[in-house]
Amino acid sequence: MKLxxxxxxxxxxxxxxxxxxxVVITRDFTPExxxxxxxxxxxxxxxxxxxxxxxxxxxxxDITPTIDTLFDLPIRGYLPNAILAEEKLAIKNExxxxxxxxxxxxxxxxxxxxxxxxxxxxNDHDSFLHVTLNHRNAEQAGEQLAEYLxxxxxxFVLQDLIENTYKCxxxxxxxxxxxxxxxxxxxxxxxxxxCKMEVDNSAAFRHPExxxxxxxxxxxxxxxxxxxxxxxxxxGAGLAMATVDAVATAGMRPANFxxxxxxxxxxxxxxxxxxxxEFPNIQAIVINIFAGITRCDEVARAIISAxxxxxxxxxxxxxxxxxxFEAAAExxxxxxxxxxxxxxxxxxxxKEVSNG
Amino acid sequence: xxxxxxxxxxxxxxxxTGGQGSFHAKAMKAAGTNVVxxxxxxxxxxxxxxIPVYVTVNDIMxxxxxDISVIFVPAPxxxxxxxxxxxxxxxxxICITEGIPIHDMLHIKQRIVGGSSVLIGxxxxxxxxxxxxxxxxxxxxxxxxxxxxxxSRSGTLTYEAMAGLTxxxxxxxxxxxxxxxxxxxxxxxxxxDLFENDPDVTSIVMIGEIGGTDEIAAAEHIKNNITKxxxxxxxxxxxxxxxxxxxxxxxxxSDDESASSKTARLTEASVRMSDxxxxxxxxxx
Numbered sequence: 247m248k249l250x251x252x253x254x255x256x257x258x259x260x261x262x263x264x265x266x267x268x269v270v271i272t273r274d275f276t277p278e279x280x281x282x283x284x285x286x287x288x289x290x291x292x293x294x295x296x297x298x299x300x301x302x303x304x305x306x307x308d309i310t311p312t313i314d315t316l317f318d319l320p321i322r323g324y325l326p327n328a329i330l331a332e333e334k335l336a337i338k339n340e341x342x343x344x345x346x347x348x349x350x351x352x353x354x355x356x357x358x359x360x361x362x363x364x365x366x367x368x369n370d371h372d373s374f375l376h377v378t379l380n381h382r383n384a385e386q387a388g389e390q391l392a393e394y395l396x397x398x399x400x401x402f403v404l405q406d407l408i409e410n411t412y413k414c415x416x417x418x419x420x421x422x423x424x425x426x427x428x429x430x431x432x433x434x435x436x437x438x439x440x441c442k443m444e445v446d447n448s449a450a451f452r453h454p455e456x457x458x459x460x461x462x463x464x465x466x467x468x469x470x471x472x473x474x475x476x477x478x479x480x481x482g483a484g485l486a487m488a489t490v491d492a493v494a495t496a497g498m499r500p501a502n503f504x505x506x507x508x509x510x511x512x513x514x515x516x517x518x519x520x521x522x523x524e525f526p527n528i529q530a531i532v533i534n535i536f537a538g539i540t541r542c543d544e545v546a547r548a549i550i551s552a553x554x555x556x557x558x559x560x561x562x563x564x565x566x567x568x569x570x571f572e573a574a575a576e577x578x579x580x581x582x583x584x585x586x587x588x589x590x591x592x593x594x595x596x597k598e599v600s601n602g
Numbered sequence: 603x604x605x606x607x608x609x610x611x612x613x614x615x616x617x618x619t620g621g622q623g624s625f626h627a628k629a630m631k632a633a634g635t636n637v638v639x640x641x642x643x644x645x646x647x648x649x650x651x652x653i654p655v656y657v658t659v660n661d662i663m664x665x666x667x668x669d670i671s672v673i674f675v676p677a678p679x680x681x682x683x684x685x686x687x688x689x690x691x692x693x694x695x696i697c698i699t700e701g702i703p704i705h706d707m708l709h710i711k712q713r714i715v716g717g718s719s720v721l722i723g724x725x726x727x728x729x730x731x732x733x734x735x736x737x738x739x740x741x742x743x744x745x746x747x748x749x750x751x752x753x754s755r756s757g758t759l760t761y762e763a764m765a766g767l768t769x770x771x772x773x774x775x776x777x778x779x780x781x782x783x784x785x786x787x788x789x790x791x792x793x794x795d796l797f798e799n800d801p802d803v804t805s806i807v808m809i810g811e812i813g814g815t816d817e818i819a820a821a822e823h824i825k826n827n828i829t830k831x832x833x834x835x836x837x838x839x840x841x842x843x844x845x846x847x848x849x850x851x852x853x854x855x856s857d858d859e860s861a862s863s864k865t866a867r868l869t870e871a872s873v874r875m876s877d878x879x880x881x882x883x884x885x886x887x
Contacts, residue, residue: 347704349784349814349851352711419705448850449703451678465846483782483848484756484811487837488879491861494840495877503841505848538727538741538761567765569741589880 247445247460250288252330254423254443261414263407263425264437271313271329279309282334287316289324290460292442293364297321302334327459335437340427341395342366343407345379345415347422353378354415356408358391362427381416384409403436419449466505467521474501475600477522477560479515480534481506481545489534489589496593498600501525506540515548519556528560530596534589537568546574550581561599563592603720603788603796607694608776610735611669614662614692615640615653616683622698623674624650626739630672633736638666641683659690672728672737673697680724681706688719696737697723697787704850707785714787721787725850727757727779730764740764740777748773750886751797753790754809755782755851759837759879763807766883775802782849784813790820798828805831805886808873812838813852813859821867834873835882836861 249257255265269277271285287299294300299321301312316329342362348355356377359369375394377387388405392398415423422444429439445453447462466483470490476498480486486505493500502522506514522528535545545566553559564585566574578585586592613630617623618640628651631637639654639662646657656662659671671692675683680699687695688710702724714721722729728738732745744761746768753776754760760779767774778793780786790808797803806828810817817836824832838847838854839861846853857863869875876882 347708347785350816350819352708352785354708416705419703421704446704448677448701449705452703463846465848465850468842468845468847470840470842480758482756482758482761483852484754484759484809484837485762485879487756487811487841487847487852488759488762488835490841491837491839492878492880500840503847536758536762536765538744538758539739568744568761589878 247447247458247462248290249443249445249458249460250290250328251286251441252288252328253458254441255330255438257414257418257443258438258441261410263410263414264435265441266332266335266437266439268330268332271331272327273317276313279331280333281306283309284332284334285312285316286330286332287319287321287326288328288330289321289326291322291324294321295364335429335439336432337429338432338434339430340439341430342426343428344422344424344426345411345420348378351378354412355379356387356391358394360395366426379408379412381412384412397430399434400436407436419446419453420444421446466507467518468503469501470503471499471501472525473527474499474525475527475529476596477501477525477528477531478534479504479506479518479522479531481536481540485534485536489532492589492593493532493596496597498593498597501528512544512548512551515545516552516555519552519559523556523558529600530560531562532589532592532596533562533564533566534592535566535568537566537570540568541570542566542568542574543570543577546577549583550577553581553583563596565589565592603792605796605800607720608729608731608735608737610636612636612638612667613670613672613737614638614659614666614668616659616671616673616687617675618642618650618653618655619645619648620674620676626674627651627653629739630736633742635736638662638668659686659692663690668692670694670696670737673699675699677701677703681710684710684721685713688713688717691718693719695719695721695787696726696728697721698726698728698738699723700725702783704783704785707783711785722778723781723787725783726781726786727760729779730777732774732777738779740779744768745777746771746773748775749802749804750774750807751776751793751800751803751805752807752809753778753780753793753797755780755811755849756809756837759809762879763809763883766880767807767886770883772886775800782811782851784851789816791823794820794823794828794832798830803830805833807882807886808832808834809879809882810834810836810864811849811852812836812841812847812854812861813849815858817864818858818867821864821871821873824868824873825871831887832873833876833882833886834868835876835879836864836868837879
């Protein structure tokens, strides 16, 4: 899940990582604000400042109209549920600071750059500092970072920052903790100007405290193209991806990725059909099942049930193989539903009924 | 990896009394795998299909030597289960469980390095040596003993490839699912080396997908170290950026992680790449 800035900064504050003084404004409640104040629209979009999502207010009479404007301003389609009101920092310098997971090395890594802020991606790839972190080396990493950022006087502060962000990263099952910019104020304080944080959905079982605006996405049903003409149903993530690939390669517009999972039951397949019927332009449904743990006859029963429940069901092009195939073929034959031998046959047939 | 790791030996199942564990314990036994025992925290002394149940791996080791553990323990407890087998120095650990937190896997990887165990998975279908040993959930009826080595991140595409080859009368020596998680035990490179070094293997099938850069590293490795013919396919050519497709690891971040870039790099490494899984199984000679 991707946390919003105010959610991430609450976690940082609790982890003793310096953040600006702030209050959260909701549609129903505006607390008292100290001027000047920075009002930041809480949307999960990078570069929102350039899109009007961040406004500095100096005059008391501008507060209410600015808040109203921000709540009504969609940023790349997102309307905020909250606005973060922060003290205005006196900025001397902006750095890039993040903790990430290096997947290929299976390590936790500090990544930093001298030039932070919205243009961080323009920096040369090789000019970033990368330091592998563990629970013992914050001191040494802090020295390295102080030297790299040319902040010799801040070595201890950076050691604390690294130690606290590392602990925060692990404790919260984070997969990304990015402080950009890390602001050096004119009073030589280091403060997290903005923060992007992502946490691991798989770890939700040990975080009863997680209650964020973002909810775990259903990774098994993904909308690819709302205007798509061919829906796909497959079992297993790889086969579902391969089915989408095949539909697109055959020159049609796949609407969705759908993995009904290993051991898919009749009920889950029926739900899948209902989701697919929400697309406006579907002209064909391609079903590609290779049953290992899944049983073909279960899928066949679900198909038959869907046909009788959903009267407007577009034509189905079905390829089934694997466990209990014979039983499935018998069931479908009784209902006059045909099975095609290969995915390729499904695709050619689907192409005839869809407009591509 | 030593090829002897996989040959018929004493196999245990951690999490043998759960729905998945008990079902697949029976299937493995039926396929001829020597399942000697299983674990379950509260059901010691019971039997599953005549397989005795113990509390811990260490308890089993008082009565049996253990060469391979296949793990079906639910995700919240899987880290402890894997560490238990690592501590007990089980030579081969195969973790089927899906949904293990990535931080747990980081911890496990640190323990694997410098330890004596090989880990395959998690979030994988395991390993099948058709006619020899079934270690996990790969349907053994679809395999045929032979000389192809298959390695794949996806379970169902592993089955597709195996069944497609079997239908053409081309048998397999190894069918290995390495799993769909971003941080996993054994990767492509270890499996490629296993296939290269086993004289029984004559050709290699490698199936990757979007997300991560392991296929890119594998391409480099193939260029320099693999002499046997490799046939490949990458799933997810039409994946949108930044969205997870089923597998925790199947998420397209940078361009490097895309199907087209991986396909290009593998093609450069002389891997015979296919546009679809069907084409892949038809291309193997």
